[in-house]
Amino acid sequence: MKQTTVSAAQMQAYDKYTTETIGIPSTVLIERAALTVINTVAAGSFLLENVLIVVGTGNNGGDGLAIARLLHLKGIKVEVLLLGDERKLSADNKLELAIARKYHVKIGRTVKDFRDYTLIIDALFGIGLKRDITGKLAEAVKKINASNQPVVAVDIPSGLDATTGKILGSAIRATTTITFGYIKSGLVSGDAHKRVGKLVLKDIGIYAPEV
Numbered sequence: 001m002k003q004t005t006v007s008a009a010q011m012q013a014y015d016k017y018t019t020e021t022i023g024i025p026s027t028v029l030i031e032r033a034a035l036t037v038i039n040t041v042a043a044g045s046f047l048l049e050n051v052l053i054v055v056g057t058g059n060n061g062g063d064g065l066a067i068a069r070l071l072h073l074k075g076i077k078v079e080v081l082l083l084g085d086e087r088k089l090s091a092d093n094k095l096e097l098a099i100a101r102k103y104h105v106k107i108g109r110t111v112k113d114f115r116d117y118t119l120i121i122d123a124l125f126g127i128g129l130k131r132d133i134t135g136k137l138a139e140a141v142k143k144i145n146a147s148n149q150p151v152v153a154v155d156i157p158s159g160l161d162a163t164t165g166k167i168l169g170s171a172i173r174a175t176t177t178i179t180f181g182y183i184k185s186g187l188v189s190g191d192a193h194k195r196v197g198k199l200v201l202k203d204i205g206i207y208a209p210e211v
């Protein structure tokens with residue numbers, strides 16, 4: 001795996017190349033991303049007693065839903081907090097949500113107190129974040145940070161611009177960030193040092209066209 005950094009646009013192009021030109025279904029990549037996250041989390045010192053997975057409407061949320069399902073099927077107590085407009089789910093997110101619901105994963109729209117969880121997994125936004133996080137979503141981000149609970153960010157802490165590392169409105173403060181395929185430049189620049197925590201790079205089968 002190359003250690004050079006990539007922009008969000010480059011990473012999106014690699015995703016597209018892998019899924020469209022090579023033909024690996026995006027749900028295979030999501031499953032690999034989810035397996036990687038649960039294995040990395042299990043190998044760490046996190047307490048998996050009561051896990052909250054915060055998911056958004058895009059494919060980062062799709063990763064989160066797959067993580068929730070895999071943990072749930074291992075008998076770990078998990079809860080999903082689904083944030084954003086459910087009518088705007090990406091196709092893969094919709095599929096992962098339907099699968100999670102069939103396995104009776106607990107999925108809610110609100111949380112009483114973020115301090116009730118032993119681990120929070122952040123799958124709100126990945127490299128698709130385009131503008132400032134505002135309103136209810138920004139409130140949730142601030143409450144998660146204020147909870148001081150351990151947070152594992154999926155691909156990138158939500159709210160961080162994947163290219164510049166600038167905080168867009170507000171951003172999750174992660175204990176550990178597990179990023180897929182390549183280190184996005186925003187994980188090592190701008191405000192990244194305030195938000196990323198320990199950075200872990202994992203291969204999930206996305207490669208640049210020249211590989």
Ligand SMILES: NC(=O)C1=CN([C@@H]2O[C@H](COP(=O)(O)OP(=O)(O)OC[C@H]3O[C@@H](n4cnc5c(N)ncnc54)[C@H](O)[C@@H]3O)[C@@H](O)[C@H]2O)[C@@H](O)CC1
Nearest residue numbers: 015026029030058059060125126127128129130131132155
């Ligand atoms: N094939 C792929 O593209 C893969 C993607 N993966 C995951 O998917 C992520 C990228 O997924 P997406 O491109 O769907 O992007 P995201 O999941 O980052 O989110 C994009 C969604 O959020 C909305 N949005 C953007 N900024 C917003 C804001 N400020 N407030 C409210 N809504 C906002 C967009 O309109 C879009 O619906 C990666 O970071 C990675 O975690 C991996 O699962 C591997 C495969």
Ligand SMILES: [K+]
Nearest residue numbers: 122125156158
């Ligand atoms: K995230």
